Amino acid sequence: MDFVKQYWAPLVCSLAIVAILPLVAGYIVLVERKIMADMQARLGPMRVGPHGLLQPIADAVKLLLKEDIIPEEADKLVFWLAPVLSVAAALLAMAGLAIGPAFQIARDINIGILFVVGVSAMGIFGIVLGGWASNSHYSLIGALRSSAQLVSYETAAGMALVCGLLFAGTLNITSIVQAQYDQGIWFGLLAPVAFFTYLVASIAETNRAPFDLPEAESELVAGYMTEFSGFRWSLYFLAEYTNMIVVASVATTLFLGGWLRPFPRTTWLNFIDFLPPLLMIGVGVYCLRRAPKQPARVQQLFMLAVAGLCFAVALVLAAPVVLRTPLVNPSWAAAAKPFYEGIHGGFWFVFKVSLYIYFFMWLRFTLPRYRFDQLMRLGWHFLIPLSIINVLLIGIAMIVGQYLHLGGWTLLLTTIPASIIALIVALFILATEQKSEPQKASSAAPDSYA
Amino acid sequence: MLDQVIFYFFAAIAVISAILTVTRRNVVHSAIFLITALLATAGIFLQLRAEFLFIVQIILYVGGIMVLFVFVIMLVNLDAAVRQLQFARQKWVALLISLALAAQVGLMLWSTGKMPGQGVPVLAAAPVDRLPPNSEAVARSLFETYLLPFEIASVLLLVAMIGAVVMAKKRT
Numbered sequence: 001m002d003f004v005k006q007y008w009a010p011l012v013c014s015l016a017i018v019a020i021l022p023l024v025a026g027y028i029v030l031v032e033r034k035i036m037a038d039m040q041a042r043l044g045p046m047r048v049g050p051h052g053l054l055q056p057i058a059d060a061v062k063l064l065l066k067e068d069i070i071p072e073e074a075d076k077l078v079f080w081l082a083p084v085l086s087v088a089a090a091l092l093a094m095a096g097l098a099i100g101p102a103f104q105i106a107r108d109i110n111i112g113i114l115f116v117v118g119v120s121a122m123g124i125f126g127i128v129l130g131g132w133a134s135n136s137h138y139s140l141i142g143a144l145r146s147s148a149q150l151v152s153y154e155t156a157a158g159m160a161l162v163c164g165l166l167f168a169g170t171l172n173i174t175s176i177v178q179a180q181y182d183q184g185i186w187f188g189l190l191a192p193v194a195f196f197t198y199l200v201a202s203i204a205e206t207n208r209a210p211f212d213l214p215e216a217e218s219e220l221v222a223g224y225m226t227e228f229s230g231f232r233w234s235l236y237f238l239a240e241y242t243n244m245i246v247v248a249s250v251a252t253t254l255f256l257g258g259w260l261r262p263f264p265r266t267t268w269l270n271f272i273d274f275l276p277p278l279l280m281i282g283v284g285v286y287c288l289r290r291a292p293k294q295p296a297r298v299q300q301l302f303m304l305a306v307a308g309l310c311f312a313v314a315l316v317l318a319a320p321v322v323l324r325t326p327l328v329n330p331s332w333a334a335a336a337k338p339f340y341e342g343i344h345g346g347f348w349f350v351f352k353v354s355l356y357i358y359f360f361m362w363l364r365f366t367l368p369r370y371r372f373d374q375l376m377r378l379g380w381h382f383l384i385p386l387s388i389i390n391v392l393l394i395g396i397a398m399i400v401g402q403y404l405h406l407g408g409w410t411l412l413l414t415t416i417p418a419s420i421i422a423l424i425v426a427l428f429i430l431a432t433e434q435k436s437e438p439q440k441a442s443s444a445a446p447d448s449y450a
Numbered sequence: 451m452l453d454q455v456i457f458y459f460f461a462a463i464a465v466i467s468a469i470l471t472v473t474r475r476n477v478v479h480s481a482i483f484l485i486t487a488l489l490a491t492a493g494i495f496l497q498l499r500a501e502f503l504f505i506v507q508i509i510l511y512v513g514g515i516m517v518l519f520v521f522v523i524m525l526v527n528l529d530a531a532v533r534q535l536q537f538a539r540q541k542w543v544a545l546l547i548s549l550a551l552a553a554q555v556g557l558m559l560w561s562t563g564k565m566p567g568q569g570v571p572v573l574a575a576a577p578v579d580r581l582p583p584n585s586e587a588v589a590r591s592l593f594e595t596y597l598l599p600f601e602i603a604s605v606l607l608l609v610a611m612i613g614a615v616v617m618a619k620k621r622t
Contacts, residue, residue, distance in 0.1 A: 078478065110583040111505045118509040125485065128520050132478060140524060147521045151514070171585055 013105045017094050025241035026056030032361050039365045050290075050299040053306070066230035071135060074227065078133035083228065083235035086126025090242035093120035097249045098173045100259045100345030112173035113161065113250060120246050123239055124150045127207075130236070131224035142223025145213050145372060149204055152379040157201035159387035163194035163394050164254040177258035184265050184408045188255030191394055193419040195255045197387045199359075202247035204379070206240060209364035213372050248356035249349075256352045259345030273340075276347045277318035284310030317343060381433055386426035393418035456497055464490035477523050485516050502585040 030045065030052060037044030045052030070079055096116040098104035109115055124147060131143020164187045168176040180186055188195040204211040215223030225236050252258060263269045287307035294300045320340035323332045370378070397418035401411045467486040474480045492507040592600050 075476075075478070078482070081482075109501065110585055111501045114505045114509065118505050118513055121509065121513040124513075124517055125520070128517070128524070129478070129482070132520075132524055144521065144524055147517055147524075151517055151521075154513075 010105045013103070014095060017105070018091060021091065021094070021242055021245075022060070022238055023056065024245070025238050026060060028241050028244070028357065029059070029237075030055050032364075035358070035361050036365050039362075050294050050303045050306075053302065060234075063234040064231060068230040068232065069227075071227050073135040075133040075135070078129050079227075082126045082130030082133055083232045083239070084126075085129065086123045086239035087235050087242070089119055089121075089123035089126065090239045090246060093117075093246045094242065096173070097246070098177070098253070098258070099249075099349050100343075101174065101177075101341050103342070103346060104173070108172060108174055110172055112171050113165070113176065113254065114171055116173075116246060116250055117158070117161065120243060121150070121154060123243060126236070126239065127224050130228065134224070134227035136227050138220045138222075138226045139224050142215060142220050142226070146207060146224060149207070149211065149213065149375065149379075152376065153201040153204040153383070156197055156379060156383040156387045157205060159384070159391050160194040160198035160201065161250070161254060162391050163191045163387075164188075164198075166391070166394060166398060167191070168254070173253055173258075176253055177260060180257045181260055181264055183411075184263075185411075186255060186257040188251075188257075190411060190415045191255075191390070191419060192416075193386065193390045193422055194394070195251070197383055197390065198251055198255065200378075200383060202251060203360060203363065204375070206243045206247055206360075208244070208360055210367040210369050211375055212369065213375060244357055244360060245353065248353040248360075251356055252349060252352040256356075259349040261344065261348050273321045273324075273344065274318075276344065276351075277314040277321070280310050280314035280317060284308075284314065317347060320344070382426060382430050385429050386422060389425050390419060390422040393422045453497065457494065460490045460493040460497065463487075464494070477526070478520070481516065481520050481523060484519075485512055488512050488516065500584060502588050 033055075034044045034052070045055040048054040048058045070076060093116045095105040096109060096112055096119070127146045128143045131139040131141075131146070134140075165171065165176075167183070167187045167190055168179045170176060170179065207213075207215065213223075215225060220226070225233055228236060257264070261272050263272070284307045287303050287310060291300050291303035291307065294303055320336040320343060323336035324340055394415055397414040398411075401407070401414045404414070406413060464487050467483040467490065470483040471480050471487060474483065488507060488511045492504045492512070495501075495507060496504040
């Protein structure tokens with residue numbers, strides 16, 4: 001039994017992640033296209049399945065059947081290796097994450113969050129080597145931009161993580177969430193500036209718009225992916241979306257309370273537990289209402305099936321909560337506790353990660369792309385000083401808080417002023433730097449290598 | 451048994467890719483093999499239950515320094531580099547030095563077996579389950595026991611960095 005727990009359960013979990021993630025990434029792409037369509041007053045994919053629900057599967061088939069082209073002058077081995085590296089790093093980082101208290105592959109690693117950050121940072125080699133191996137100028141410039149961007153923004157992201165880790169006092173992912181439960185407050189509220197820094201840096205690290213300069217299609221065709229086609233290209237795509245999930249999960253774990261529901265220790269807010277099943281029932285009812293309006297018979301049936309799935313999920317979510325109410329036998333409540341923690345923990349975690357990714361998409365369709373020198377200026381002149389000053393001041397705020405015996409929500413009294421001061425000082429630095437070199441900034445041509 | 455298999459696996463990867471690092475003509479291939487060697491070393495660290503060293507090796511060497519290496523390689527004209535002489539012609543000096551080094555290592559290993567208390571120190575094996583988590587231990591020794599040397603080393607690195615920036619700025 002111990003053997004199964006130690007070796008086979010993680011193996012099965014990791015196989016599940018490897019098998020499911022491409023599907024999840026495909027559906028994130030579909031959601032992205034749907035949100036984009038909504039924001040641009042269009043319909044988006046509607047043909048495959050009702051409301052385009054089967055589009056990802058059609059896309060996957062298309063990508064698998066496409067011709068796989070390797071450029072004549074390419075470095076074949078590296079060209080073959082690069083996309084695999086990207087995906088492997090992204091998937092390996094998933095192993096360190098905890099989706100709910102029960103579901104974690106590498107259980108209780110002492111260096112938890114460092115493992116995730118360090119391993120996912122290795123994905124950059126896939127981009128750089130892929131760009132180099134293609135033997136094309138567009139690819140090479142995209143790769144160079146990408147490595148410069150990632151190296152610059154990793155510093156800011158790391159400093160922002162340090163801020164959260166100061167509150168947690170541990171690197172272990174389970175303990176970080178437990179610390180937020182014990183203190184009764186999300187670390188994102190205690191250190192809003194650190195959360196903001198991580199948010200911006202994580203967008204830059206995943207090469208998403210408005211920082212998607214490595215693949216800026218108006219300048220570089222498709223950046224490092226220019227020469228990749230078919231399955232290799234889809235591997236890069238998978239890596240990008242997995243990386244989005246990874247950074248969103250890290251932010252959720254450290255700043256948004258992980259798998260805890262909002263206000264986990266306030267008993268009179270226990271009704272929040274009923275919101276997840278109600279949400280699923282709402283979605284199911286909507287599907288039922290839309291089903292008769294579908295054009296084809298198959299699509300109607302599919303819509304009904306989706307509704308049924310929603311109701312089933314709602315039932316699974318509702319059962320442990322109902323069992324925990326004082327109306328039923330207390331011994332059942334005790335039996336339902338691990339199910340409640342596992343299922344609802346998983347729900348809240350996925351929910352927060354989805355919100356974070358939605359925010360990424362929202363920014364993508366709202367903001368225009370940065371120029372490369374603007375991106376570097378933002379990183380080096382604003383975010384890095386901001387994050388360093390913020391770590392310093394948050395540390396001071398915590399010491400002051402210890403002297404005044406503050407904890408949990410009252411710690412906000414010291415950390416919020418510290419964050420505001422850090423922001424003001426960083427803005428001041430930015431302003432003085434811009435004042436000191438006004439001609440240089442306007443006359444120098446944007447340096448795409450910088 | 452399994453421990454030894456894993457160790458020799460990582461060690462073999464490290465040694466082979468280290469040799470390939472210096473013998474490949476293509477600089478990018480060299481860099482890839484150097485990354486492999488560093489990762490294999492990280493694997494050995496992990497096997498020794500030094501998880502903090504493992505992740506620092508990955509974050510600093512693989513994720514930081516090697517990215518900069520590759521970045522610089524991309525900016526260099528590779529065709530010119532390939533045509534240049536790859537090895538320095540100092541066969542006899544190199545042979546002498548490597549023989550001396552091999553003799554030293556051999557003597558160390560030999561004396562470990564022959565004379566207890568000499569040569570490579572033989573430590574008692576740590577208990578598998580009860581080893582304390584070592585990120586905390588590393589932090590304690592760096593920031594409590596050896597705080598002053600640690601700070602001096604950081605100042606030294608800072609001086610080197612500022613010096614490099616100043617020297618780079620002078621030319622323009």
